[in-house]
Amino acid sequence: MNEEAYIRFENYLNNEMSEEERLDFESELRDNSQFKESFELYKETTAFVKQKFSPETMAFKKNLESISEGYFAEGKKKAKVISIKPWHYAAAASVLLLLGTWIFNKDSMPEYSDYSQHENAAFVERSTNDENLKNAQDFFNQKKYAEAVASFEEIRNADNPEYQYFYAIALIETNHFKKAEMLLESIRNGNSVYKNKATWYLALSELKQLDYEQCKELLRQIPEDAEDYENAQKLLQQLE
Known part of the structure; x- marks a missing residue:
């Protein structure tokens, strides 16, 4: 999936397309099964991330930064213990999967x-x-x-x-x-x-x-x- 596809997906989901663009997009969804599959995956993943992350995104980021400092800072013998709720791991895994898939596809497949x-x-x-x-x-x-x-x-x-x-x-x-x-x-x-x-x-x-x-x-x-x-x-x- 390339960047342009993501932009079109976002514009469609946020109702930011003109009537002509929307009709073209929906026509492509009907005619191009690969495009539709990519769109459905994007829609499901972003919906999950929004649902799970929105309330605590900043706190979660700070927790990850603290853990990183604890593990990788020179001279420290023990990592700083930070309490993270179990759902954080699932949400983090989803984001990493989404980003990893995007990066892999971007690097491995040519673009228009x-x-x-x-x-x-x-x-x-x-x-x-x-x-x-x-x-x-x-x-x-x-x-x-x-x-x-x-x-x-x-x-x-x-x-x-x-x-x-x-x-x-x-x-x-x-x-x-x-x-x-x-x-x-x-x-x-x-x-x-x-x-x-x-x-x-x-x-x-x-x-x-x-x-x-x-x-x-x-x-x-x-x-x-x-x-x-x-x-x-x-x-x-x-x-x-």
Whole structure:
């Protein structure tokens, strides 16, 4: 589970999502079993921690610090005895398990952010003075992806594979995965220069959604002569 997933989980549980974000999140819960499993584990664990820790968190922390000093301070022959209630041990174990799992997964599994270094868009000079297209390009290059999405949706020549390619990336960045994947599937089934890049970004979309098996399946479809082949092989090795 990556940091972005935790943020989305927290925002959903705290009702801090827009209506569109909430619908996208719930759609992903229905369609992605691995994402749903991670969310349920996170929800159950955080609920347990909140229930058990909230009243005495600071006191518990001080007790742990005192015990640590007693065991590890140089020159002391005996540890300072501190009375800790039995539930403290269970709660501490739960937190350690949660943090340990998060750290292990973070260290062992690649993340979308490791591979999301996008090329700049540069198509305005070939456009027909479409202000929305210029805005889409500028917002994309400034990494203002929500604004880029809004501008892409207003352009006139929506069938251009180049525009669709950058539009799809902006959609992935804003977690509109289904719409992005529809565009990318259309591109990779065509004959444009973005054909193989579309497959690469389909794989990255699955990586961001934590669907590692589907990500690997797409990575294996990228041919050796593709620009992203080396990155695909690197990511594939990390996922194996």
